Amino acid sequence: xxxxxxxxxxxxxxxxxxxxxxxxxxxxxxxxxxxxxxxxxxxxxxxxxxxxxxxxxxxxxxxxxxxxxxxxxxxxxxxxxxxxxxxxxxxxxxxxxxxxxxxxxxxxxxxxxxxxx
Amino acid sequence: xxxxxxxxxxxxxxxxxxxxxxxxxxxxxxxxxxxxxxxxxxxxxxxxxxxxxxxxxxxxxxxxxxxxxxxxxxxxxxxxxxxxxxxxxxxxxxxxxxxxxxxxxxxxxxxxxxxxxxxxxxxxxxxxxxxxxxxxxxxxxxxxxxxxxxxxxxxxxxxxxxxxxxxxxxxxxxxxxxxxxxxxxxxxxxxxxxxxxxxxxxxxxxxxxxxxxxxxxxxxxxxxxxxxxxxxxxxxxxxxxxxxxxxxxxxxxxxxxxxxxxxxxxxxxxxxxxxxxxxxxxxxxxxxxxxxxxxxx
Numbered sequence: 001x002x003x004x005x006x007x008x009x010x011x012x013x014x015x016x017x018x019x020x021x022x023x024x025x026x027x028x029x030x031x032x033x034x035x036x037x038x039x040x041x042x043x044x045x046x047x048x049x050x051x052x053x054x055x056x057x058x059x060x061x062x063x064x065x066x067x068x069x070x071x072x073x074x075x076x077x078x079x080x081x082x083x084x085x086x087x088x089x090x091x092x093x094x095x096x097x098x099x100x101x102x103x104x105x106x107x108x109x110x111x112x113x114x115x116x117x
Numbered sequence: 118x119x120x121x122x123x124x125x126x127x128x129x130x131x132x133x134x135x136x137x138x139x140x141x142x143x144x145x146x147x148x149x150x151x152x153x154x155x156x157x158x159x160x161x162x163x164x165x166x167x168x169x170x171x172x173x174x175x176x177x178x179x180x181x182x183x184x185x186x187x188x189x190x191x192x193x194x195x196x197x198x199x200x201x202x203x204x205x206x207x208x209x210x211x212x213x214x215x216x217x218x219x220x221x222x223x224x225x226x227x228x229x230x231x232x233x234x235x236x237x238x239x240x241x242x243x244x245x246x247x248x249x250x251x252x253x254x255x256x257x258x259x260x261x262x263x264x265x266x267x268x269x270x271x272x273x274x275x276x277x278x279x280x281x282x283x284x285x286x287x288x289x290x291x292x293x294x295x296x297x298x299x300x301x302x303x304x305x306x307x308x309x310x311x312x313x314x315x316x317x318x319x320x321x322x323x324x325x326x327x328x329x330x331x332x333x334x335x336x337x338x339x340x341x342x343x344x345x346x347x348x349x350x351x352x353x354x355x356x357x358x359x360x361x362x363x364x365x366x367x368x369x370x371x372x373x374x375x376x377x378x379x380x381x382x383x384x385x386x387x388x389x390x391x392x393x394x395x396x397x398x399x400x401x402x403x404x405x406x407x408x409x410x411x412x413x414x
Contacts (some may be wrong), residue, residue: 084213
């Protein structure tokens with residue numbers, strides 16, 4: 001079963017989105033077909049460094065095939081890419097449910113690769 | 118003997134004090150009678166070292182500053198993830214049975230190579246900066262320079278302190294980075310005395326309180342130098358009195374001093390009368406530390 005991980009402010013499907021990937025409070029895992037969901041505290045949110053990497057590992061371990069957040073830092077992007085996880089951006093979505101509806105409609109914007117320094 | 122010059126607030130005059138304190142001893146008869154070596158000035162503000170701008174050292178020794186970071190032998194790695202789990206800094210991640218390395222996050226602790234049960238991790242140096250040492254106006258001088266875009270100064274400071282080792286009976290004066298975070302802590306932690314340079318303003322006081330908290334947590338003796346004395350308010354003095362924190366020197370707010378420093382001249386060049394005051398302060402600190410040592414012994 002495919003799952004999409006979304007970064008959110010509170011642990012439920014109607015939660016407001018959290019635009020920060022690594023330091024979001026909660027990660028919501030949703031099955032797009034059934035809209036069944038599970039909310040987990042983000043273990044990386046208080047990491048002293050490398051939060052995006054740790055969050056990427058976490059969603060990979062939880063079987064996410066895609067993630068959606070405000071945007072992705074260069075290290076998080078590299079980690080998610082290595083794990084073969086597709087990255088989407090919230091764009092104008094304000095809640096996780098809204099983002100899932102747009103995902104199912106194929107309307108979520110894909111994240112751009114980070115600019116090279 | 119190691120005296121650290123620190124502050125919470127930036128721009129209070131740490132380098133001014135550290136440089137002039139070191140230079141003042143070169144001409145101090147009482148000091149020279151007792152000491153066999155000139156002071157060693159160690160500029161540990163590796164993100165923005167500037168003592169050399171006053172001292173113009175002749176660099177005679179250089180060494181690359183580096184830490185050991187992991188290298189993964191992919192032939193041996195089974196993707197078990199033990200290394201990523203033990204890494205406190207998320208410098209390793211195991212994704213899709215592949216180890217990803219983020220060397221700029223690595224603190225060089227070596228835990229990953231110790232824990233790897235497949236012996237798949239070796240350690241290789243990653244250069245982060247440069248150490249330089251040489252004589253400067255009669256002093257011994259050394260500093261570290263962190264490479265641009267490197268996020269971690271502490272390994273460079275640590276290596277600098279080990280590399281520029283003073284003679285056993287040589288006074289070392291270390292110039293710390295501003296603030297109260299890891300670079301400052303690493304710089305002052307093994308000092309015998311910490312000189313906290315501040316200015317008599319609410320901003321100076323605020324950051325002096327933070328710096329004193331660190332110094333007390335580390336169990337170190339401290340005293341205060343008030344720079345730009347005459348501006349601001351009486352808050353720093355009241356705080357020092359209430360904390361039993363000695364004010365060892367005051368340097369006035371003086372346009373001539375500011376102009377001199379802006380031209381790269383030391384406090385002693387602008388105001389030679391501070392030579393004996395600074396040397397006296399160094400001797401008092403030295404005597405106080407030795408007195409405590411003999412009591413403890």
